[in-house]
Amino acid sequence: MDITGRTIFIPGATSGIGRALAIALAERGNTVIVGGRRRELIDDLRSSHPGIDGVEIDTSDAASIERAAAEVLERHPGLDVLVTMAGIMNAEDWTSPVGFVDSAERTVTTNLMGPIRLIGAFIEHLLTRPAATIMTVSSGLAFAPLAATPSYNATKAAIHMLSESLRLQYAGSPVEIVELVPPAVQTDLMPGHADNPQAQPLDEFVDEVMAILERDADVREVLVERVKFLRHGEARGDYADVVRTLNSSDPHAGRRGAR
Template sequence: MSGQPGRTLVTGASSGIGLELARQLAQAGVPVLALGRNVERLQALQKAHPLVDTTACDLRDVAALPGLAALWAARYPDLGCVIHCAGVQHNLRLDAVDYGAANVRAEVDINLVAPMVLTQALLPHLLAQQQALVVHISSLLAYVPKSRGAVYSATKAGLHLFGDALRVQLQGSGVRVVEAVMPMVDTPMTAGRGRNKLPAAEAARQIIAGLATHKSRLWIGRACWMPVFLRLAPGLLARAMQQD
């Protein structure tokens, strides 16, 4: 990937888009630090790609992230890109009987709090690089929510605004903040839902290609129509998002 700064840390790298990002970056010659919770999948990834180092990490343990970030920065001085890809979505209404406070907390911690804390912890290291990247894997639901995903939508909206605020704070530095807005992608998280889903491998390919364009916001797959619909037909877009 042209202009890719150093080693790339990818969260959620044991499945879905994160796994494909780790694979494709390594195949392109980019060293990767892959984080995930599934140890067996991480081991298989590392075995298949010599440029990939892996670490089992549960992002729900937010308090542990600053210490881990310090270890990673010391171990990998070439670390220059962080891709926040890990995510969890419970496809349920907020009043569903089997959706409790622990589920809400897990979604918020993994989708929003962990990226914030991890970015904060790694920021001094990233600012010391000539160029660096912080990439948020966002969603159409950050812009138009759906009824069976209130908390997920809220976390992605928060991640969107966090990225915008961080971009303003870092103006004039060598750290670039990018939001990649995804349509529904064919991953374990979306199994059994939706039609015409974007394959995870294609989503990863478009993200990597987009990072070389130096754009601050990447509209992936069918999400490329989002700016047009938001401007010309927001009501139609909102109704379409409720179909899932």
């Protein structure tokens, strides 16, 4: 993925990893458009970083995605990168019938249908570009489960396999698929994440991601060092130990692989 001179849309970029990634990409001379549900957060980011544009979008709403896509393409017809960043993460108790189905539906709608609909809204345009990139965002939890977040784990595993499948379908086309696989990062994705000492500091994570992208323009999976513990457990043959460590009684260890 070339990260110079691109026009990049990142929905879910008004906070956390998306926001930090948007700023880092803009600082490298790219045209960056952020998307989010809250206009005040978009305006705050645009005012603090005048080169960044923004649109309102709710990635859990199909109509909102269509409206935002039309707005982005009207204002930025040179768009050649889509980063499907938006996601939610909820703790769920599947031993009780109360609540987990609603949570699971919200998680699937946002984390899986959101990226699918985003790709559907932009793919016709991206296929017309000389070179284009779709960056999906999975998680270390796509490869080893955190007991507290079944639906999140499942959607991120689905995003990984979707990325693998689309890479096959788009072979020979101008569109490349790059999968970003975060470990636990200090953001507000879940209560306690931002203060979790076992999670990777946000700036450190984004710096490492940018270094990988600058070093390897052909990278397929963006894997910072901290996520390799989860990503390669099965290949190393220590998957059971990885799952045990991830879900240990240590309150911080259970979040090592969560984004």
